[in-house]
Amino acid sequence: MRHDDDGLIAADALDRVTWAMRRAEWAAQAWKDQRLRPLGLAAAQYTLLINVHSDPGLTGAELARRLNVTPQAVASQVTRLEERGHLERRPHPRHRHVQELHLTDAGREILRDADAVIVEIERQIAEKLGPEKTSQLRALLDEVADAVRAP
Incomplete structure (x- = not known):
């Protein structure tokens, strides 16, 4: 087995802008997870809640596309948040097999608390x-973001 893969990838592969962005995102996510943990939330759940807050009535499929995760991942988080009383599913007005997601009063309260944590993280940065x-x-x-969306 060869371990001397010189030339397989560019020598500066780990110095690329995309890697720097990813490292920053990992660090920020870890920090958010750590600071949100006392509230019983993960950073991914905060992201889901803030999206439902900003666009009430989103469906699980719409959330999955927006967050670039699988529908199963969204369904799992929605179930957890619903069990905690933070989200509720309501029937879609036109599609009987589709359910919309809405924050509950408890969901709005936990989102307010979580957002205060995120504001503090942003302030420190x-x-x-x-x-x-x-x-x-x-x-x-x-x-x-604009550059990677461009054709």
Whole structure:
């Protein structure tokens, strides 16, 4: 078995922008998970709740597409959040086999608490970077998102 795969990938493969973005995302997700844990939430659940809050009536399939995860992953999280009383499923007005997702009062309360945690994380990042770099980073990330959406 060969272990000297020189030339298999570029020497700078782990120094690429996409890897830097991924490392930053992993670090941010770990930090969010750690800080949200006392609330009984994972970062993925916060993301799901904030999407339902911003667009009430989303279906599980719509959420899966929006979050770029499998419908099964969404269904699993929705079931957990529903069991905790944070989400409720309601019949879709036009499609009888489709259910819409809505926050409950408890869901709005946990989202408010979780968002305060995320705001604090963002504040700490902005404090570390400073206002100019924070603004630049946001603009650059928006440009990256636009660039990868372009045909």
